[in-house]
Amino acid sequence: MSINIYNTLTKKKEPFVPIEEGKVSMYVCGPTVYNYIHIGNARPAIVFDTVRRYLEYKGYDVKYVLNFTDVDDKIIKAANDLKEEVGTVAQRFIDAYKQDVHALGVKEAAHHPRVTESMGEIIDFIQVLVEKGHAYESEGDVYFRTRSFDEYGKLSHQSIDELRSGARIQVGEKKDDPLDFALWKQAKPGEIAWESPWGQGRPGWHIECSAMAKKYLGDTIDIHAGGQDLTFPHHENEIAQSEAANGTSFARYWMHNGYINIDNEKMSKSLGNFVLAHDLIEKHDPRVLRFFMLSVHYRNPINFSDELLQGAKNSLDRIVNAYENLEHRKQSSTDLDKSQDKWQAKLQDYQQRFDEAMDDDFNTANAIAVLFDITKDANIYLQSDHTSKEVIEAFQSLLEKLLGVLGVDLVANTDSLLDEEVEALIEQRIQARKDKNFALADKIRDDLKDQNIILEDTPQGTRWKRG
Numbered sequence: 001m002s003i004n005i006y007n008t009l010t011k012k013k014e015p016f017v018p019i020e021e022g023k024v025s026m027y028v029c030g031p032t033v034y035n036y037i038h039i040g041n042a043r044p045a046i047v048f049d050t051v052r053r054y055l056e057y058k059g060y061d062v063k064y065v066l067n068f069t070d071v072d073d074k075i076i077k078a079a080n081d082l083k084e085e086v087g088t089v090a091q092r093f094i095d096a097y098k099q100d101v102h103a104l105g106v107k108e109a110a111h112h113p114r115v116t117e118s119m120g121e122i123i124d125f126i127q128v129l130v131e132k133g134h135a136y137e138s139e140g141d142v143y144f145r146t147r148s149f150d151e152y153g154k155l156s157h158q159s160i161d162e163l164r165s166g167a168r169i170q171v172g173e174k175k176d177d178p179l180d181f182a183l184w185k186q187a188k189p190g191e192i193a194w195e196s197p198w199g200q201g202r203p204g205w206h207i208e209c210s211a212m213a214k215k216y217l218g219d220t221i222d223i224h225a226g227g228q229d230l231t232f233p234h235h236e237n238e239i240a241q242s243e244a245a246n247g248t249s250f251a252r253y254w255m256h257n258g259y260i261n262i263d264n265e266k267m268s269k270s271l272g273n274f275v276l277a278h279d280l281i282e283k284h285d286p287r288v289l290r291f292f293m294l295s296v297h298y299r300n301p302i303n304f305s306d307e308l309l310q311g312a313k314n315s316l317d318r319i320v321n322a323y324e325n326l327e328h329r330k331q332s333s334t335d336l337d338k339s340q341d342k343w344q345a346k347l348q349d350y351q352q353r354f355d356e357a358m359d360d361d362f363n364t365a366n367a368i369a370v371l372f373d374i375t376k377d378a379n380i381y382l383q384s385d386h387t388s389k390e391v392i393e394a395f396q397s398l399l400e401k402l403l404g405v406l407g408v409d410l411v412a413n414t415d416s417l418l419d420e421e422v423e424a425l426i427e428q429r430i431q432a433r434k435d436k437n438f439a440l441a442d443k444i445r446d447d448l449k450d451q452n453i454i455l456e457d458t459p460q461g462t463r464w465k466r467g
């Protein structure tokens with residue numbers, strides 16, 4: 001059976017057919033890095049990582065790209081408030097993002113493009129739009145001419161007339177039509193800026209994703225994803241820019257996750273009703289947060305509460321306990337068990353049911369229900385007088401494999417080192433080298449690498465970063 005994906009573009013579940021057999025290109029809109037992420041921001045990171053993991057489990061080679069918006073109004077404001085450089089603030093929160101999502105079991109992306117490192121591609125992209133008559137300069141700004149793109153509104157299923165009736169030109173905007181949007185913004189005095197054919201300025205938000213997706217994944221990508229609030233205007237505008245410039249379809253499947261709410265209101269930085277992922281991870285095993293997110297279908301809203309999180313913890317504990325009981329029982333098990341075939345067949349059936357749930361638009365809630373059934377059966381099996389090592393191992397390896405698809409390790413993840421711990425290890429390594437204990441120095445370097453921490457020895461000393 002094929003994987004069916006709910007496509008926001010068609011409002012239907014459609015069988016997934018990649019552009020190139022066996023390969024999937026996936027672009028996920030990443031964070032604007034001016035603050036720590038809250039658990040709402042963690043939701044797209046976790047659900048689309050799970051989509052990726054399932055595609056990989058099904059044998060696809062997935063190229064996953066997630067961008068960082070490292071210059072925009074909010075970051076500039078944060079930098080001014082903190083009296084720091086924009087780049088310093090952005091780097092701090094990129095590191096924090098990587099640390100948080102790594103702790104949450106999110107696999108590393110193939111590329112993490114940043115706006116400030118993609119200025120050439122962004123300017124070229126805007127130039128093509130200007131040349132093709134889809135964009136115009138106005139007093140140092142450049143705007144996309146929305147009415148030049150006939151299909152504008154197709155993702156959010158709104159007609160251009162409906163959209164226009166609600167739009168107003170804001171003070172300071174120099175555009176012809178209220179629906180036009182900025183591709184390039186002239187710099188205000190003293191603001192961070194880049195040189196362009198239209199003078200000093202910086203890109204608008206939407207254009208970065210069109211330019212970076214093209215650079216890393218080509219004109220047409222398989223899956224484009226993000227939170228539901230990005231559907232309009234961000235993704236609508238990405239489609240307009242990319243299809244107008246490239247003359248071909250931009251993304252075949254558009255996926256959007258639902259919100260994490262608090263008291264039925266969207267968790268957001270601006271409302272101040274947020275729980276930082278970082279704080280939650282310090283108090284709870286990060287696997288619980290991941291498991292909690294996946295216990296609801298990704299398109300449904302989640303109303304966050306401590307009780308729900310506790311419920312997820314109890315559920316995960318049940319699975320982990322069964323796994324550990326299997327481990328204990330393994331030693332006293334023999335190879336002689338006549339019921340072996342029956343259990344092996346049952347386990348195969350469970351895997352099939354898990355796959356069916358995931359094939360149905362990545363229904364992790366139903367997939368987790370299958371994991372509970374396996375757990376229940378494992379407990380029943382453990383009550384038999386005679387248990388077979390092979391059946392025990394089959395139970396364990398199925399649980400490992402299927403939880404692995406959900407990105408949940410059966411063994412607690414202790415590898416999210418704090419900055420101070422990394423620095424202490426680096427000190428130890430420096431000492432080891434002074435002592436000519438190169439074996440220890442290399443071991444520390446390798447251990448850190450396993451934790452996604454890269455060391456760089458420079459004449460000024462050892463620098464480190466999260467990979």
Ligand SMILES: Nc1ncnc2c1ncn2[C@@H]1O[C@H](COP(=O)(O)OP(=O)(O)OP(=O)(O)O)[C@@H](O)[C@H]1O
Nearest residue numbers: 031032040041043044226227258259260267268269
């Ligand atoms: N409450 C939420 N539930 C689920 N996803 C969310 C929530 N808030 C933001 N997202 C998603 O998080 C990702 C990161 O977005 P970004 O850093 O731009 O956050 P944001 O939208 O500015 O957050 P906020 O709304 O808190 O200001 C986006 O895909 C966005 O759709």
Ligand SMILES: [Zn+2]
Nearest residue numbers: 029030209234
């Ligand atoms: Zn985007």
